Amino acid sequence: MEFFLVTLLNSLSYGLLLFMLSSGLTLIFSMMGVLNFAHASFYMLGAYFAYQTSTYVGFWPALVIAPLVVAGLGALTERYGLRTVHKYGHVAELLFTFGLAYIIEEVVHLIWGRAPVPYRIPEILDFSAFSIFSTQYPAYRVFMMLISVAMLVALYLVLTRTRIGMIIQASLSHPDMVQALGHNVPTVFMLVFAGGAALAGLAGVIGGNAFVTEPGMAVSVGTIVFVVVVFGGMGSLAGAFIASLIIGAVQTFSVAFDYSLLSLFGTIGIKVNTESGWMELWKVTIAQAAPVLPYLLMVAMLIVRPKGLMGTREG
Amino acid sequence: MVKSRLRAALIGTVAALAFAGPAAAQGVVKIAYLEGLSGPFGNVGEVGLRHLQFAAERINEKGGVLGQKIEVVPFDTKTSPQEAQLVFKQLVDQGIRYMMQGNGSAVALALSEAMGKHNARNPEQTVLYMNYGAVDPALTNDKCNFYHFRFDADVDMKMQALTNYMAAQKSINKVYLINQDYSFGQSVAKAARAMLNQKRPDVQIVGDDLHPLGKVKDFAPYVAKIKASGADAVVTGNWGNDVALLIKAAKDAGLTADFYTYYAGGLGTPPVIGEAGVGHLKQVTVFHSNIGGSGTVANVEAYRKRFPDSKDDFYWTSIINAMTMLTMAMEKVKSTDPVKVAPALEGIKIDTITGEVTMRADNHQAVQPIFVSTFSKANGKDVKFDVERTGFGFRTDARIEAKDTALPTTCKFQRPKG
Numbered sequence: 065m066e067f068f069l070v071t072l073l074n075s076l077s078y079g080l081l082l083f084m085l086s087s088g089l090t091l092i093f094s095m096m097g098v099l100n101f102a103h104a105s106f107y108m109l110g111a112y113f114a115y116q117t118s119t120y121v122g123f124w125p126a127l128v129i130a131p132l133v134v135a136g137l138g139a140l141t142e143r144y145g146l147r148t149v150h151k152y153g154h155v156a157e158l159l160f161t162f163g164l165a166y167i168i169e170e171v172v173h174l175i176w177g178r179a180p181v182p183y184r185i186p187e188i189l190d191f192s193a194f195s196i197f198s199t200q201y202p203a204y205r206v207f208m209m210l211i212s213v214a215m216l217v218a219l220y221l222v223l224t225r226t227r228i229g230m231i232i233q234a235s236l237s238h239p240d241m242v243q244a245l246g247h248n249v250p251t252v253f254m255l256v257f258a259g260g261a262a263l264a265g266l267a268g269v270i271g272g273n274a275f276v277t278e279p280g281m282a283v284s285v286g287t288i289v290f291v292v293v294v295f296g297g298m299g300s301l302a303g304a305f306i307a308s309l310i311i312g313a314v315q316t317f318s319v320a321f322d323y324s325l326l327s328l329f330g331t332i333g334i335k336v337n338t339e340s341g342w343m344e345l346w347k348v349t350i351a352q353a354a355p356v357l358p359y360l361l362m363v364a365m366l367i368v369r370p371k372g373l374m375g376t377r378e379g
Numbered sequence: 380m381v382k383s384r385l386r387a388a389l390i391g392t393v394a395a396l397a398f399a400g401p402a403a404a405q406g407v408v409k410i411a412y413l414e415g416l417s418g419p420f421g422n423v424g425e426v427g428l429r430h431l432q433f434a435a436e437r438i439n440e441k442g443g444v445l446g447q448k449i450e451v452v453p454f455d456t457k458t459s460p461q462e463a464q465l466v467f468k469q470l471v472d473q474g475i476r477y478m479m480q481g482n483g484s485a486v487a488l489a490l491s492e493a494m495g496k497h498n499a500r501n502p503e504q505t506v507l508y509m510n511y512g513a514v515d516p517a518l519t520n521d522k523c524n525f526y527h528f529r530f531d532a533d534v535d536m537k538m539q540a541l542t543n544y545m546a547a548q549k550s551i552n553k554v555y556l557i558n559q560d561y562s563f564g565q566s567v568a569k570a571a572r573a574m575l576n577q578k579r580p581d582v583q584i585v586g587d588d589l590h591p592l593g594k595v596k597d598f599a600p601y602v603a604k605i606k607a608s609g610a611d612a613v614v615t616g617n618w619g620n621d622v623a624l625l626i627k628a629a630k631d632a633g634l635t636a637d638f639y640t641y642y643a644g645g646l647g648t649p650p651v652i653g654e655a656g657v658g659h660l661k662q663v664t665v666f667h668s669n670i671g672g673s674g675t676v677a678n679v680e681a682y683r684k685r686f687p688d689s690k691d692d693f694y695w696t697s698i699i700n701a702m703t704m705l706t707m708a709m710e711k712v713k714s715t716d717p718v719k720v721a722p723a724l725e726g727i728k729i730d731t732i733t734g735e736v737t738m739r740a741d742n743h744q745a746v747q748p749i750f751v752s753t754f755s756k757a758n759g760k761d762v763k764f765d766v767e768r769t770g771f772g773f774r775t776d777a778r779i780e781a782k783d784t785a786l787p788t789t790c791k792f793q794r795p796k797g
Contacts, residue, residue: 078597199606199632278419
C-alpha cells in the first residue's frame, strides 16, 4: 500500500511534468502543422536559464524570468526562422527545427560545458512535505505538481475563456477565415509558438533541478515527449494530458514489476527449454523493459488507432 | 610572388622551431585518452583526463621518458562501444600506439577485442591498452588480451573486500542490489549475490534490479521499491550520475538503509547527499584522499593547486600508477615500442602512496591494497580532506592488503612470439 501510494504520487508528478512539455508541442503542431523537433531544447534552455538566473537573484525570480526568456527566444525562432522557411513547405520547417535542436545543444556545450551544472532545489523547498507511512515525500515534488496543475488550469482558462483563446482555437481549424475576419494570424502563430516554448521552459525550470541539468537532457526527454503527443493524438490537448499521465504511470510502475515471460510460462504451466537461445529474452523482466514500454505503447497505438487517443486527424 | 616567398619563409621558421631541441627530434610518446567527453558521463570523462594530464605533466617536468615528452591526445567515445571502435581506428591511423580508457566495461570489452584483432593483423603497429577503471572481471579472465593491462581492482576483488566487511556487520539482514544493466553492473550483482551467500548465508537478498545505463533521471520509483522491500543495506556499482541521482532520490524519500557503493566518492554524489550520508554511505576503492601518509597529502594538494577551478579531487591513482609503470617499463627496455614494453610491464613493482602495486604476469591485473571507507564529516585529522569542497570526506574503515585481494584467474592469453 505504502509502495503503491508513493509510486502513484511519483507517477503523477512525472506525468504532469510530461504534460507541461507536450502541451506546448501539441499546440504548436495543431496550429502550424509543424512538428517542432527543438521543443525539448527549449525545455533544456529553461533549465539552464533558470540555473544561471538563480545564481544571481535566486530561484523565485528565475521561475518567472527563465520561461519569459525562453518565450522570447521562441518568438524570435518563429518570426525569423520558421516564418522564413514556411514558404518552402513542411519539410523545410521540419528540417529547420531539427537543425535548431542541434545548434541549441552545441551552444549549451559552449556556454555551460558538457558536464551537468549544479542547479539545485531551493533550500526553502528542500524538506519532506509529509510522510506516507514511513516514506517521506519531498516538498519539491508537491511544488512541481502544484505548478503543473496551476499551469493546466491557466491554459484551459486562456484557451476557452478569453478572446485570444477563441482566436487561437479558430485559427487551429480555419486559419483563412480568421485572417479574413481581420485577425493577424501570423502574430497569433508567433504567440502560440512563444507560449509553447515558455511552457517547455517552465517545465525545464522545475524539472532541471528535480532531475539533472545537462546537455543531454533535451535528447533524453525529447523522444518521450513525441511518444506522448503521438499517443494522445496529434494536436489534442486533452489527449496529451491523458497520454502524459498514462506514460508517466507506465514508466514509474513498470519499475516495480519483476515478472518476466519466464515466470508467466511458469504460472500457466509451459515448460521452457533452459538451454534455448531464447532464454535471455524470456528472462527479461518488466522492470528491465521499462524504458522500452512507452515506445511499444506508441507503436501499438499507431497500429490500432493511428490518430491517437483523442486525435482528430488521421496520420 | 611576394606572398608566396613570405609564406615559404614562415614555413621555414616554423619548421626550424618545431625541430629544435633533442626531444622534438625524437618525437613524443602519444597517449590516446578514449572516454565519453560528452553525453551523460562527460563530466566523469573529464576528471580522468585531468588526472592523465596531471601525470603526464609530472613526467615531462622530469624530462619525459627516454628524452621524449608525453603527449595526451583526448578522443570522445561518447561512452559508446561502437563509437569507441571507430575512435580506435582513428588513433591507429594517427600512429598512436598507447591508449587509456576506464569508464564503462562495455566500451572496454569492445576496445580490447578491436585491439586484439588489430594487433594480430598488424604486429608492426601494435597498440597497448591501459585500463584505469573498467572493472568487469572478464577483461582479465575469459576475455583477457596480452596487450590489455588493468590498473584498478576488478569487480570481484572489490566485492571480496566489501563483502568481508559487510559480513562482519551484524546489523545487515536484508540486502538490495541495484545496478546498471550492462556487463559491469551485471557482474557486480552476480559477485555480490555469490559472495554474500557464501559469507553470510543468513542474509536475504530482497531485490536485484538492473536499470538502463545513464538513462534514468528519476530514481524515486526504484527507491520506493527498495523501501517496500525492507532492505537495510543497498549494494550498488553505479557510477557517474547514476549513483548521484540514486542517492539523491534515497535521501529525498528518507531511506535510511546503508549504501555500499563502488563509486559514491566519484563526482556529484557527495554534494547531493551531504549530512544525510554521514555514516550511511560507504565505498570500496583502491584510493581515497584520507588514507593518510605524506604522499597522499602532497598529491591531493598538488592536484588542487593544478586544477583550482574544478570541483573534483585527486582520485584516480590507477592513472598515475599506469603512467609510472609505463615509463619504468619503457626505460627498462630503452624503447617506446609496445611490443617490447608490454612484456616489461609484467611483474613490475612500484611503491605508491597506497602501498606496493604489482602487475600480475598471468592476467595483467594490478594487485594493490583496497580500502573500505565511510562518508564522514571532515575534521582535519583522520578525515583531513573533504570531497568536492562539501565539508564531508571519507574515513577508512578497513584496509585490505594487496596479497589478500588477488583472485585466481581463468586468463589464457596468446603471448606474442619471439
